[in-house]
Amino acid sequence: MRLQFSLLLLLLLLPVAAASAQGGIHRCLGANGIPVFTDRVCTDVNAAPLLPPPATVAAPPAVTTATPPAVLCAADLAHLKQAVIDAFADRSPNRLAGLMLWNGDGQQAVVADIRVYNQLMAHPLIGVSVTGAADDDAEPDDAPGPSPAGSAGNAPAHGAALLVQTESEDGSGGTGQTRFDVVHHAGCLWLRPGE
Incomplete structure (x- = not known):
């Protein structure tokens, strides 16, 4: 019984080990220009690796001569x-x-x-x-007080x-x-x- 349980456990873990060994899904570009997604290496399916788009890093704000924010209350x-x-x-x-x-x-x-x-x-x-x-x-x-009449x-x-x-x-x-x-x-x- 132990041998059967061990054999069953090994069979269940085999696909998990194979998937982790291959590294997941590969994005490739086929010879005809169509994207191909495969669990095999791109060269195995006659395609070129398609690198994922680089992570976009927020560019520092451009130096512009933007007008200052609107004045809501002019002090002087x-x-x-x-x-x-x-x-x-x-x-x-x-x-x-x-x-x-x-x-x-x-x-x-x-x-x-x-x-x-x-x-x-x-x-x-x-x-x-x-x-x-x-x-x-x-x-x-700016002294507080009554306003002039009228x-x-x-x-x-x-x-x-x-x-x-x-x-x-x-x-x-x-x-x-x-x-x-x-x-x-x-x-x-x-x-x-x-x-």
Whole structure:
């Protein structure tokens, strides 16, 4: 009985040993260009070994001059000015619209303004300057307290405005200028279309 059990065990283990000795399935490329999968060596079936595709290693990120992330809350005039420059560099009217204070504006007015910004960005940016502030790096008074009467928290930051200069639409080489009032609201600086 022991001999029969040993013989049966040997017969069961023989296929496992044979499979591990051969190394599993081989991927080959047949003479006609069709892939062949076999448990034999590729040369035994008149085929060339087909190496598995090399493991892809994530390449280091390419060095690009991508624009910085959009500003969600400009802390001072310098940040707001740079955010406008970045929006023009990215040619993104939506990014410029993200710097606007839209309180009370209806959807149609906002969409119309974004269309105007799209047309504005069709022309190369010449420069962005700050006017009406003590200097270009002036910061608004961020002291908490009541807003001036009637302003609902949307008072211009020290009367500051950003002037965006672009090439003119007529192709004459002249410049066009768009004014945006700078508004202090909820601890951030925002743009409002100039009047």
